[in-house]
Structure formats: C-alpha cells, structure tokens
Amino acid sequence: MKIAVIGGSGLVGRRVVELLDGRAEVASVCGAAGVDLRTGAGLDEALEGAGAVVDVLDAPLLDAEGAPAFFRDTMLRLTAAAERAGVGHHVLLSIVGVDRIVGSPRYIGKRVQEVLTLCAPAPATVVRATQFHGFAEQVASWSRRSEPGKADTVTVPPLLVQPCAVDDVARVLVGLALDGPAGEQIIEVAGPGREDLVDMARRTFAARGDEVRIVPSWDGPFGTEYSGDVLLPGPGARLLGTGFERWLAERSGYTVE
Numbered sequence: 001m002k003i004a005v006i007g008g009s010g011l012v013g014r015r016v017v018e019l020l021d022g023r024a025e026v027a028s029v030c031g032a033a034g035v036d037l038r039t040g041a042g043l044d045e046a047l048e049g050a051g052a053v054v055d056v057l058d059a060p061l062l063d064a065e066g067a068p069a070f071f072r073d074t075m076l077r078l079t080a081a082a083e084r085a086g087v088g089h090h091v092l093l094s095i096v097g098v099d100r101i102v103g104s105p106r107y108i109g110k111r112v113q114e115v116l117t118l119c120a121p122a123p124a125t126v127v128r129a130t131q132f133h134g135f136a137e138q139v140a141s142w143s144r145r146s147e148p149g150k151a152d153t154v155t156v157p158p159l160l161v162q163p164c165a166v167d168d169v170a171r172v173l174v175g176l177a178l179d180g181p182a183g184e185q186i187i188e189v190a191g192p193g194r195e196d197l198v199d200m201a202r203r204t205f206a207a208r209g210d211e212v213r214i215v216p217s218w219d220g221p222f223g224t225e226y227s228g229d230v231l232l233p234g235p236g237a238r239l240l241g242t243g244f245e246r247w248l249a250e251r252s253g254y255t256v257e
C-alpha cells in the first residue's frame with residue numbers, strides 16, 4: 001500500500017516516514033518535497049495511488065493569527081485531492097484539549113482541521129496527543145533573554161500536562177495507517193505521568209548543564225485559560241510507554257534507576 005505523509009519533513013513526520021520505511025510505499029508530502037498545500041502545487045501527483053494519509057502538517061509557528069485560515073485552506077485542498085485519489089483512510093494528528101480552549105487562533109485552526117477531516121468522504125481517525133516531552137524546552141526558548149554577567153532568563157507557564165514521546169505517537173499513527181480505521185473517530189493518547197511544565201523545564205536545563213533562571217508566569221501565549229486540567233487526557237486515553245524522565249535520560253546520557 002502507498003501511504004502519503006502530509007508534513008513528512010517535520011518533527012513527527014520524519015519519524016512516521018522512518019517507521020513506514022520497508023512496510024509501505026511512502027510519499028512525503030511537504031514543501032521540502034516540492035508540494036505546497038497553500039496552492040495545491042504537486043498535491044495530486046503526490047497522492048496518486050495512496051491508500052491512506054497520515055496528516056502531521058503544521059502551520060508556521062510565527063503566524064499564530066493566520067493559523068485558522070491556514071488549516072482551513074490546506075485541509076479543504078487536501079481532502080478534495082484525497083477524494084480524487086480515492087484515499088481510503090485519513091489519520092490526523094491533533095491535540096488533547098483542543099475542544100476546551102477558546103480564543104486561541106492555533107487551537108481554532110486545529111479544530112477546523114479536525115472537523116473538515118471528519119466531514120470528508122474518506123473514513124477518518126483523529127489522534128489527539130498531549131504535549132511532547134520537548135515542549136517545555138520549546139516554550140522556554142521563545143522567551144530566552146540574555147543579560148551580560150547573569151544567567152539567561154526564560155518564562156514558562158505552570159501548565160499541568162501529561163507529556164508523551166514523539167516516537168510513541170508516530171507508532172500509533174503508523175499502526176492506524178497500516179491497519180485501517182479502528183472504529184473510533186477520535187482517539188486520545190498521552191504519556192504515562194503528569195508533569196508541571198515549569199518543573200519539566202528545570203529538569204531539562206539541569207540535564208543539559210544549562211544554567212537558566214526560570215520565571216513561572218501566565219504572561220505569554222499560554223494564559224490562565226490553559227490552567228487546571230484542560231490539557232490532560234480523559235479516562236479513556238491510550239497511555240504510551242515513554243515517560244518524561246526516561247526520555248530526558250535517553251537524550252542526556254544518564255541512567256534512570
């Protein structure tokens with residue numbers, strides 16, 4: 001079977017493409033492969049003969065306000081092309097809590113993406129994942145400030161999360177693409193344990209030996225609407241194996257007892 005990976009050059013997409021190698025014919029559908037979902041250039045050719053689509057596209061991070069239009073336009077184009085190609089299953093990666101956050105353009109865009117996928121003719125599975133283990137470091141990097149003679153400062157919101165490994169999520173997506181729809185339209189996946197994002201940032205910088213002062217704050221892209229349990233998975237979520245401490249140890253070269 002041919003499987004098209006939409007966003008195949010991205011963080012999740014690269015791992016999906018690697019895992020599919022040798023198990024399916026893979027088409028990586030992304031800018032790096034000469035396909036532009038904002039115009040449709042190269043899309044029909046890339047989807048020709050595809051039995052399934054794994055969709056891990058993401059909008060440009062720096063254009064938060066443009067996210068709803070990006071996800072709407074690219075998804076309308078993608079589902080129409082998938083229908084022309086006769087794609088039999090659309091697997092979309094989304095975010096746990098996407099239906100509980102109001103007012104965030106990024107989350108509005110992801111909801112639009114979900115709805116358009118579920119309205120398209122091909123059977124669809126939406127996989128809502130929690131934040132990845134690298135999320136604390138990613139968020140901290142957005143606010144990192146240097147001052148001569150002092151440790152760098154970052155601002156991190158004290159979010160309650162149940163983070164998961166990109167590898168584990170990629171395995172779920174690949175399993176669904178190879179095996180076909182599992183009967184549920186929306187699946188939640190999460191890591192094995194709850195964490196506080198500020199503590200994750202502190203442990204990440206400590207493991208790297210990077211001396212950084214962390215200021216917990218709701219000022220920034222994640223305000224108090226993200227507080228409490230809004231980003232946590234429900235009781236029916238599939239729990240994935242790799243916890244934050246093990247993930248950090250694997251990347252930082254220390255041993256977890």
Ligand SMILES: NC(=O)c1ccc[n+]([C@@H]2O[C@H](COP(=O)([O-])OP(=O)(O)OC[C@H]3O[C@@H](n4cnc5c(N)ncnc54)[C@H](OP(=O)(O)O)[C@@H]3O)[C@@H](O)[C@H]2O)c1
Nearest residue numbers: 007008009010011012030031032036037038057058131132
């Ligand atoms: N970060 C988290 O903690 C987290 C948690 C749960 C779910 N997610 C979801 O996971 C998904 C994937 O995230 P990621 O971090 O893997 O994204 P990423 O690394 O930013 O990759 C985005 C991909 O989209 C492609 N792309 C963007 N614009 C395109 C266009 N106009 N035409 C064709 N391809 C285009 C990029 O290809 P080129 O650069 O080659 O154009 C790239 O392959 C996102 O939807 C995100 O919401 C993330």
